[in-house]
Amino acid sequence: MIEVKNLTRYFGQKPAIQDITFNVEKGEVLGFLGPNAAGKTTTMRILTCFIPATSGTAKVAGFDVFEQSMDVRKHIGYLPENPPLYLEMTVESYLKFVGKIKGVDSKNMKKQVDKVMDLANIENVRSTIIGKLSKGYRQRVGLAQALVHDPEVLILDEPTAGLDPKQIIDVRKLIKNLGGERTVILSTHILPEASQTCSRIVIINEGRVVAEDSPENLMRRLQGNEKIYVEVAGPEEAVANELQGLDSVASVAREKETNGKIAFIVESIPNRDIRAELAKTIVQKGWGLFEMRPIGMSLEDVFLRLTTKEEEVLYS
């Protein structure tokens, strides 16, 4: 649905993005994750035909953003970083205006406007002047605006900025539901947001893609050595020694004891899945295995590591 190839954009001598390449399949929700000034907005502006790339190509819904910009625009709903609102208009008249310039039929207009006001939960302010709305409400009007012509592709630049926690949860849910029938790219620098709403994440830093994967895989790839949490009913000392004795185990630490079940954190040597081996060993010894799960590193850690100097961790 979206194909981005070697996209580069300079502002003067300074590259804002360099050689960005990624694809988004139909129905996917892609998270565009990166710290400030990473180049998220720049990439999105190129995809929405607002600015041209210096080099590289991008296609949206099969149309080239540079050569066939009018076709691309018809298929995209875009929420810029600052919601593009005419403050002197009422919510409803604004949405109608956007509907008109996005090509919504007059006979469908009322239906569409009502629908997006319902989705964005702004019916109660439909006759309010936008300039009088709070920041969170303005953000929601911006979101409604992006949806009014039922676009196949949605590009949302920091859609939850300015919302309160409950609204954030609502908007994330909404975006997640939009995926499936629509293709969504959303940018954020909030990790939980990306991992909760997106099926895939592209991490970008200083204008370059540093990683691209599902949230789970990203975490797994980052873990040099996997940590496993196991709960065993058995003699503490013996269990610890036995596990430590396995070839692929790097370390064993006793966590806690509850009702005779002892919890251990077992760390593997790099890039080895030791769960099967652990289970086999424990069961063979006749001890009780009550629980076993990998302890993932949070995306927050991934992000910190990615955007500090440790990108190489990902590719080791």
Next chain:
Amino acid sequence: MRNYFAITNRELKSYFVSPIAYVVIALFVLITAIFFYLIISNFVQLSFRYTMQAQYYRMAPPKLNVNSMAIRPLLHNISLFALFWLPLLTMRLFAEEKKSGTIELLFTSPVKTIQMVLAKFTASSILFAVMLVLTFFYIISLFFFGNPELGPILSGYLGLLLIGMSYIAFGLFFSSITDNQIIAAVATFAFILFFWAIGWMSGFVSPGAGAFLEKLSLINHFDDFAKGVIDSGNVIYYLSFTFFGIFLTYISLESKKWRL
């Protein structure tokens, strides 16, 4: 076409929800009304004096022409005054959208740049036409007191509309190259004033260049309209000026999308 009407409509409405438009229109009408009053009362005094003199010498009272002695100078005044006034109406056209970010909505919608430019131009021109119509009413009042010729008044208003459109086209252009409304207004004003003033400079250069400058100047094409003559050359001059301003606006916006 739909886009064009949608944007024209939105622009007009946004003029009328802000107090600025009302203030600009009301002051325009008020100030031109003061010109009108001064010029007419001067004219009345003059004709009164001539009539008295004629009676004294037992001659037929002279026929003073209200068209050439009152209406023509008034039209000239309005055309100059619009130069100061119209930049205030055009300064926001693109500059405000750039500042607030709504430009990002327009330029990512399936709307052609030329539709946007023409829509904004139309909205401002309509507003200016409304201002002219309001001043028209007190000129009409002259028909109750005398018998001015309607022809030169109508042609004069056509001239005003055309010269106003030239101002608006360049106001639009300067608004499209900055996000600062004040800069847009001042640049428009300076530019148009320059095109007025080059007519006055014609005396200081060689005759050939002087004639060229006079041809180029915004004022020299107006007087015929005020006299009641609609000369196609003058109409073409103002339309070309307008077209050029619109063309520059289009290029300045479109160039943002070029790969350099």
